[in-house]
Amino acid sequence: MPPIIKVQNVSKTYIRDNFEVPVLNNINLEIEEGDFLALMGPSGSGKTTLLNLIAGIDTPNAGQLFVANTDIATLSETALAKWRANNVGFIFQFYNLIPVLTAFDNVELPLLLTNLSKAERKKQAETALEIVGLKDRMDHYPKQLSGGQEQRVAIARAIVTDPLIIVGDEPTGDLDKNSAEEILTLLERLNKEFKKTILIVTHDPHAAERANHTRHLEKGDLV
Amino acid sequence: MKVFKLIFKNALRHKLRTILTVLGIAVAVIAFGILRTVVTSWSAGLEASAANRLIARQAISFIFPLPYTYGAKISSVPGVEEVTYANWFGGVYIDKNNFFSRIAVDPETFFTVYPEYILTKQEMETFKRERNSCVIGSKIAKQYNLKVGDVMTLEGDIYPGEWQFTIRGIYQPKEKSTDASQMFFQWDYLNERMKQEMSGRDGNVGWYIIKISNSANSAEISTKIDALFKNSNAETKTETERAFTQGFIASSGAIITAMDFMSFVIVGIIMLVLGNTMIMAARERTREYAVMKTLGFSAKHIIGLILGESLFVSMLGGALGLFFVIPIVASFEEVIPKGFFPVFRLEETTIIMAISAAILIGVASAVFPIIRALKTKIVDGFRFVG
Ligand SMILES: Nc1ncnc2c1ncn2[C@@H]1O[C@H](COP(=O)(O)OP(=O)(O)O)[C@@H](O)[C@H]1O
Ligand SMILES: [Mg+2]
Numbered sequence: 001m002p003p004i005i006k007v008q009n010v011s012k013t014y015i016r017d018n019f020e021v022p023v024l025n026n027i028n029l030e031i032e033e034g035d036f037l038a039l040m041g042p043s044g045s046g047k048t049t050l051l052n053l054i055a056g057i058d059t060p061n062a063g064q065l066f067v068a069n070t071d072i073a074t075l076s077e078t079a080l081a082k083w084r085a086n087n088v089g090f091i092f093q094f095y096n097l098i099p100v101l102t103a104f105d106n107v108e109l110p111l112l113l114t115n116l117s118k119a120e121r122k123k124q125a126e127t128a129l130e131i132v133g134l135k136d137r138m139d140h141y142p143k144q145l146s147g148g149q150e151q152r153v154a155i156a157r158a159i160v161t162d163p164l165i166i167v168g169d170e171p172t173g174d175l176d177k178n179s180a181e182e183i184l185t186l187l188e189r190l191n192k193e194f195k196k197t198i199l200i201v202t203h204d205p206h207a208a209e210r211a212n213h214t215r216h217l218e219k220g221d222l223v
Numbered sequence: 224m225k226v227f228k229l230i231f232k233n234a235l236r237h238k239l240r241t242i243l244t245v246l247g248i249a250v251a252v253i254a255f256g257i258l259r260t261v262v263t264s265w266s267a268g269l270e271a272s273a274a275n276r277l278i279a280r281q282a283i284s285f286i287f288p289l290p291y292t293y294g295a296k297i298s299s300v301p302g303v304e305e306v307t308y309a310n311w312f313g314g315v316y317i318d319k320n321n322f323f324s325r326i327a328v329d330p331e332t333f334f335t336v337y338p339e340y341i342l343t344k345q346e347m348e349t350f351k352r353e354r355n356s357c358v359i360g361s362k363i364a365k366q367y368n369l370k371v372g373d374v375m376t377l378e379g380d381i382y383p384g385e386w387q388f389t390i391r392g393i394y395q396p397k398e399k400s401t402d403a404s405q406m407f408f409q410w411d412y413l414n415e416r417m418k419q420e421m422s423g424r425d426g427n428v429g430w431y432i433i434k435i436s437n438s439a440n441s442a443e444i445s446t447k448i449d450a451l452f453k454n455s456n457a458e459t460k461t462e463t464e465r466a467f468t469q470g471f472i473a474s475s476g477a478i479i480t481a482m483d484f485m486s487f488v489i490v491g492i493i494m495l496v497l498g499n500t501m502i503m504a505a506r507e508r509t510r511e512y513a514v515m516k517t518l519g520f521s522a523k524h525i526i527g528l529i530l531g532e533s534l535f536v537s538m539l540g541g542a543l544g545l546f547f548v549i550p551i552v553a554s555f556e557e558v559i560p561k562g563f564f565p566v567f568r569l570e571e572t573t574i575i576m577a578i579s580a581a582i583l584i585g586v587a588s589a590v591f592p593i594i595r596a597l598k599t600k601i602v603d604g605f606r607f608v609g
Contacts, residue, residue, distance in 0.1 A: 058600070081520070082519060085519025090517055098229070098511055098514070100233060101229065
């Protein structure tokens with residue numbers, strides 16, 4: 001089976017104050033379907049950038065990106081948005097829940113783009129919340145939840161559309177040890193039980209330990 | 224439906240800010256409504272003037288009278304259908320703040336030339352018959368609680384003395400723009416008293432109103448009339464009623480133009496206020512828009528969210544403003560000098576304009592936040608720190 005993620009000779013440069021800032025240099029990376037990979041490296045090494053490219057929220061300056069059987073570097077913005085909605089679940093360091101929506105509404109949000117009926121959406125969102133153990137909190141607003149609980153709601157939002165790939169950018173970066181532990185256990189479970197391909201960025205070795213593999217980025221080079 | 228929920232919740236995120244903005248829009252709509260009502264009421268006088276009526280007045284000044292004898296001569300000009308005359312009376316009714324026109328007219332011809340003042344046949348006949356009778360507009364009747372048979376006493380100023388009239392008719396306005404706040408009485412009554420009390424002031428009328436058969440000939444007929452009295456000691460100046468009215472209110476015209484202008488300036492100001500609110504709101508949500516885009520929401524959703532919120536706030540303010548502007552205009556009518564405007568009412572067009580303005584404010588205020596939200600790349604949105 002071909003790898004689900006194939007990064008080929010990808011480079012990324014940002015322009016800042018009229019200067020070109022090279023962030024990624026000729027990156028090559030393959031991830032098998034069902035893998036759980038942790039991307040490590042010092043701050044500013046380009047981890048987030050690489051993750052964003054793979055997840056299709058940024059585009060490379062050079063190289064090719066085959067993710068979930070799609071050459072995503074060539075997709076238009078609209079096509080890419082649709083592709084993301086179908087294939088990728090996102091977890092962020094700062095949870096990024098919509099503060100005016102309840103846990104349930106936050107989880108249901110990605111489903112509004114599908115043509116599921118209201119009842120189907122409800123069922124699916126509740127299932128996702130059940131998986132993360134927060135079904136009893138579904139009417140709570142983000143500010144009524146702890147950081148760990150918010151991140152679990154975010155994970156429920158990431159899995160509610162049943163994506164092939166889940167990406168997490170420092171998913172435990174803002175959490176205490178116990179909450180981080182919960183989140184990592186949950187990710188492990190998603191990988192093992194639900195066969196999701198998971199890619200996380202972290203600079204916490206404890207977190208990286210829970211993955212199947214670890215890769216390191218140094219100043220834009222994969223080592 | 225979920226989208227409306229989000230729009231609604233977004234709008235109420237900063238309750239105080241939203242309330243203040245809504246109130247601001249409401250106040251603007253109220254000010255807009257009042258200013259426009261003043262403007263439209265003013266021009267209603269112009270619109271009410273018929274194109275097929277000419278006014279002949281003393282050439283030097285409107286305040287000088289014309290001889291009664293001119294009437295017959297004017298009638299002889301080809302194209303003239305009917306000639307009537309009127310004389311400004313002035314005077315005080317109970318209180319000098321009670322301002323409405325009191326005019327001495329020729330009962331035989333006046334209502335033929337002014338078909339927009341509607342009297343019943345019986346009212347018309349009594350008015351013609353009784354020397355000291357008068358007719359009043361329905362608005363005056365309502366305002367002072369007057370009915371047919373009541374006596375109306377005026378304290379004369381231009382024509383000194385106490386003047387008593389019996390109300391013999393209440394005329395109804397034909398159009399909404401028709402002035403229903405006037406009082407008419409027989410010129411003969413005025414003339415007779417002048418003959419007895421102030422000889423020399425009799426035999427004069429204030430101005431002639433000439434109904435012509437074809438309004439296209441107004442210029443030609445005017446010239447002919449004025450030519451009749453050339454080199455007499457009371458030369459005339461004849462013009463269409465509209466031109467006459469325009470000239471009459473010209474001095475106030477500048478203020479009206481300023482009010483007209485101001486009403487739109489207010490809309491512009493409030494547009495900036497809501498625009499500012501929306502820019503702040505959208506800025507604070509930069510990260511959330513990045514999240515939504517990440518989840519696959521597209522430009523149309525982001526536009527819908529921002530535009531929806533902006534319209535929600537502006538329509539709420541507009542509705543609140545309209546709700547209050549109607550009673551406010553009504554109470555305004557109470558405090559301005561009575562009869563200062565022939566009609567003072569909130570026109571449908573003003574309401575439509577206010578609603579359109581609210582929509583326009585909502586749309587315009589959303590433009591910049593939308594552009595910004597769409598232009599911001601997802602990755603930059605996540606890196607954005609408010
Ligand atoms: N959108 C961007 N615009 C400009 N510079 C950026 C942008 N994203 C990242 N960078 C720069 O690229 C470099 C790598 O950033 P990032 O991928 O976030 O590193 P990491 O996640 O490893 O800390 C940093 O120097 C950062 O300032
Ligand atoms: Mg990072």
